[in-house]
Amino acid sequence: MEKFEPVIVAFCCHYCAYTAADMAGSQRLDYPPNVKIIRVPCSGKVDAIHILKAFERGADGVYVAGCLEGDCHFKNGNLKAEKQVQYLKKSLDEIGIGGDRLEMVFMSAGMGELFARKAKEMTEKIRQLGPSPVHTQLEQQAKQKAS
Template identity: 60%
Template sequence: MSDFQPKIVAFCCYYCAYSAADLAGSMRLQYPPTVRMIEQPCSGRIDIRLILQAFEDGADGVYVAGCLEGDCHFLKGNYRAKLRVAQAKKILDDVGIGGDRVEMYNLSGSMGPRFAEIAHEMHERIKKLGPSPLNRKVEPSQLNCEAEPAAGQQ
């Protein structure tokens, strides 16, 4: 699996991570091209449905990058995002994709090097985990959805 190049979606808050990415670029910092950034007006814009949609549409990993706690431009957006990411982790564990594939990060707009570090960190993590189960075939016996006898029979 060494040639596996993950697809990682990064939902980045405009006020911090997106500016940090800009700074990382100005500083000529290198980070993996496997990270696809999506600008958000606030990390609080993130909804569980968005995270799940990213996985359904082929992402191997997703992370949400919001402002440092207490520094949200909209006061509590990053706290909301944190709770939603935690809930998404549980759902991904339930469906067998794995909660480790989604993460929440906090940084400020001046943390360009940290932005690159996070991108490396997530790239390495997803590379280690391998492709998302939705992007590879697994045995049905490994699934947690065996029918109960007679349940649901019309």
């Protein structure tokens, strides 16, 4: 079997995490290409449905990246996001996907290094967990269709 390359979706808030990702870019800090960023104005904008849909479509991991506590440009959107993530982790356990595949991370705009590190950590963690059951099934279905 070829090496498992997890697909990871990172919802990044515009003001901090997305800027940190740009910063990681300008500092040329390598991180795994598995991470795909979706920009949102605030991590509090990330709707539960976005996260569930990502898993439904086959994401192996998802993380929401917001500002540091107290730094949110919309007061506390990051903390709302964190609560949502904690709540959804339980749902993911129930669904059978596993709450471990979802994380909340915090960083400031200047933390390019942390962005790269979190991307690495998340990718490593998901690699260890292996493909999500949905991902596995979707691939099997695709194979069946093809054959």
